[in-house]
Amino acid sequence: MSTQHINQLDHCPRPLRADAERNRTKILDAAARVFAERGLDATLDEVAAAAGVGVGTVYRRFADKETLIGALFDNGVDEIAELASRAHEMSNSWEGLVWFLEQALERQCANRGLREVVAESSYAEVRLDDAKRRIVPALGRLVERAQCDGYVRDDVVTTDFAIFEMMISSLGNKTSSVAPELWRRYLRIILDGIVVARQRPSVLDTVPDDAIMGEVLRSAHRLARRAH
Amino acid sequence: MSTQHINQLDHCPRPLRADAERNRTKILDAAARVFAERGLDATLDEVAAAAGVGVGTVYRRFADKETLIGALFDNGVDEIAELASRAHEMSNSWEGLVWFLEQALERQCANRGLREVVAESSYAEVRLDDAKRRIVPALGRLVERAQCDGYVRDDVVTTDFAIFEMMISSLGNKTSSVAPELWRRYLRIILDGIVVARQRPSVLDTVPDDAIMGEVLRSAHRLARRAH
DNA sequence: AAATAAACGGAATGAATATCTCCACATAAC
DNA sequence: GTTATGTGGAGATATTCATTCCGTTTATTT
Known part of the structure; x- marks a missing residue:
C-alpha cells in the first residue's frame, strides 16, 4: 500500500x-x-x-514449495549450463565433451532433486526454465565440435546426449545410496558406443561385487515401490 | 463351508x-x-x-487390484523368461543375446505395466515373483556364452545387462507414444559399447527429425509431471 | 411368463497424503 | 518493558484411490 x-x-x-x-x-x-x-x-x-x-x-x-525449490536449484541448473560453456573452451573436443558429461552427471546423480528439475519439468519455475533452455544448445555445440574433430560418430545427434543423461542420471539416483559411482560405468560403456572407432574398450571401474550388484537391482525396485 | x-x-x-x-x-x-x-x-x-x-x-x-495385475502379467513375465531359454538355443551366441534383448525390450517398451512388473516390484505377486527370479540367471547364461565366444567384453557382468534393460525400457516407455521404436537406437549404441572390438559402429536407425526429437524430450518431461 | 439366483453400476466410504493457513505464544530489538 | 517480528504445529482443505454396499437389472430355469 x-x-x-x-x-x-x-x-x-x-x-x-x-x-x-x-x-x-x-x-x-x-x-x-x-x-x-x-x-x-x-x-x-x-x-x-x-x-x-x-x-x-x-x-x-x-511463499510455497515451488518458490523454495526455485531458490534452491537456481544455481545448480545455471551451473550445469555454465559447465557446458567451460567445456567448450577446452582444447581437446572429446575431452571437453566427456568432461562436461561427467561433471553434469556427477551433480545430477548425487542430487535427485537437481535431476528432477533438469530432466523432468515438475515445478518448472521461470528462472529455472530459462537456465534449462541454455543447456541443450550448449551441449549441441560440444557434440558438433567433437564430431568435426572425428571423435564422435556422425550418426548421433545432440538429443541423443540429452537422452544419455536422462538414462544415466535416473539410474544414478536409484543406485546412489548403494553404489554412488556406478553410473560412471554406464557412461563409459555408452561413450565406447559413440566413438568413431575403437580397437579396445576403455577401462571400466571395477564392478562392485555380486552382493552389491544384487542390492543395486533391489534398490532400484524399492525406490519405485516407495511411490505407493 | x-x-x-x-x-x-x-x-x-x-x-x-x-x-x-x-x-x-x-x-x-x-x-x-x-x-x-x-x-x-x-x-x-x-x-x-x-x-x-x-x-x-x-x-x-x-478380489483386488493386485490380483487383476497378477492375472494380467503372469504370461508376460513368464514369456520373457522363456525367451531367454530360447535365445540360449540359438547357434550364434551373440545373435542369441541380441535377439533376447530385442525381444524383451520390444515387450517392455510397448507395455509400461509389464515393465513395471519386471523392473520395479510394486504389486509383486507370488507367481510373478517366481517368474522374475528366472530371468536374471537365464540372462547370465546368455552373457557368459557370448563372452566365452569372444563377442562380449570380459569386464561386463550379467547385472550390467539387467541395468541396460532398466535404462532402455524406462526410456522406451516415456517415448513410446512419440517415437515407439526409438529405444532400438540406444540398444544399438550400448551394444556397440560392449562388443569386444569394432572398427566401425553398427548402423543406427535413422534419427527421427528434430521436431520429433524435441517432442521426445518434452514427452519425457510431461510424463514425469503427471505424477503431480 | 414368473421366479430366482447372479450380476450390475456407480455413489458413498474411508484411509492416505499433501499443501498451506491460523493463532496463541515466544523472543529479538530498541 | 514494549512492540514488531517470528515461531510451532494442529488442523482446515483438497485430492486421490481402493474398496464396499445396495437398489436395480438381467440371464436362466421351470
Missing part, C-alpha cells in the same frame, strides 16, 4: 531478525539435503523437520 | 453367467490396454471405464 512498503520489496527490505535469518539458512540447508536424497516429492513437513523448525516457519520465508 | 462349496473352488466352479463371462473378458482387455499405456498406477476406475462396466463389476471378478 504505502510507498515505504513498496520500497521494502523493491530496494532494501529491512533485514531479517537474527533468529529468522538463522532459520532461513537452516531451512535451505535442510531442503538441499532432503530434496537431494528424496527428490522433489519430499514434503515440506520433512524439510521442516530436518531443519528443526515448524512448517509455518518454512512458509513464512518461502 | 460345505463340501459342495469346496468342490466349486477346487474343481469345477459353476461356469459364469454368459454376460458375466463377456464382461470378464472386456475387463481383462481393457486392463491390458490401460496398464500398458499408463502403468500400474492407473486406477481401477479407469480400467472399468475403458471396459465399459462399473467398478463394482471389476471387483466381483477380481
Whole structure:
C-alpha cells in the first residue's frame, strides 16, 4: 500500500531478525539435503523437520514449495549450463565433451532433486526454465565440435546426449545410496558406443561385487515401490 | 463351508453367467490396454471405464487390484523368461543375446505395466515373483556364452545387462507414444559399447527429425509431471 | 411368463497424503 | 518493558484411490 512498503520489496527490505535469518539458512540447508536424497516429492513437513523448525516457519520465508525449490536449484541448473560453456573452451573436443558429461552427471546423480528439475519439468519455475533452455544448445555445440574433430560418430545427434543423461542420471539416483559411482560405468560403456572407432574398450571401474550388484537391482525396485 | 462349496473352488466352479463371462473378458482387455499405456498406477476406475462396466463389476471378478495385475502379467513375465531359454538355443551366441534383448525390450517398451512388473516390484505377486527370479540367471547364461565366444567384453557382468534393460525400457516407455521404436537406437549404441572390438559402429536407425526429437524430450518431461 | 439366483453400476466410504493457513505464544530489538 | 517480528504445529482443505454396499437389472430355469 504505502510507498515505504513498496520500497521494502523493491530496494532494501529491512533485514531479517537474527533468529529468522538463522532459520532461513537452516531451512535451505535442510531442503538441499532432503530434496537431494528424496527428490522433489519430499514434503515440506520433512524439510521442516530436518531443519528443526515448524512448517509455518518454512512458509513464512518461502511463499510455497515451488518458490523454495526455485531458490534452491537456481544455481545448480545455471551451473550445469555454465559447465557446458567451460567445456567448450577446452582444447581437446572429446575431452571437453566427456568432461562436461561427467561433471553434469556427477551433480545430477548425487542430487535427485537437481535431476528432477533438469530432466523432468515438475515445478518448472521461470528462472529455472530459462537456465534449462541454455543447456541443450550448449551441449549441441560440444557434440558438433567433437564430431568435426572425428571423435564422435556422425550418426548421433545432440538429443541423443540429452537422452544419455536422462538414462544415466535416473539410474544414478536409484543406485546412489548403494553404489554412488556406478553410473560412471554406464557412461563409459555408452561413450565406447559413440566413438568413431575403437580397437579396445576403455577401462571400466571395477564392478562392485555380486552382493552389491544384487542390492543395486533391489534398490532400484524399492525406490519405485516407495511411490505407493 | 460345505463340501459342495469346496468342490466349486477346487474343481469345477459353476461356469459364469454368459454376460458375466463377456464382461470378464472386456475387463481383462481393457486392463491390458490401460496398464500398458499408463502403468500400474492407473486406477481401477479407469480400467472399468475403458471396459465399459462399473467398478463394482471389476471387483466381483477380481478380489483386488493386485490380483487383476497378477492375472494380467503372469504370461508376460513368464514369456520373457522363456525367451531367454530360447535365445540360449540359438547357434550364434551373440545373435542369441541380441535377439533376447530385442525381444524383451520390444515387450517392455510397448507395455509400461509389464515393465513395471519386471523392473520395479510394486504389486509383486507370488507367481510373478517366481517368474522374475528366472530371468536374471537365464540372462547370465546368455552373457557368459557370448563372452566365452569372444563377442562380449570380459569386464561386463550379467547385472550390467539387467541395468541396460532398466535404462532402455524406462526410456522406451516415456517415448513410446512419440517415437515407439526409438529405444532400438540406444540398444544399438550400448551394444556397440560392449562388443569386444569394432572398427566401425553398427548402423543406427535413422534419427527421427528434430521436431520429433524435441517432442521426445518434452514427452519425457510431461510424463514425469503427471505424477503431480 | 414368473421366479430366482447372479450380476450390475456407480455413489458413498474411508484411509492416505499433501499443501498451506491460523493463532496463541515466544523472543529479538530498541 | 514494549512492540514488531517470528515461531510451532494442529488442523482446515483438497485430492486421490481402493474398496464396499445396495437398489436395480438381467440371464436362466421351470
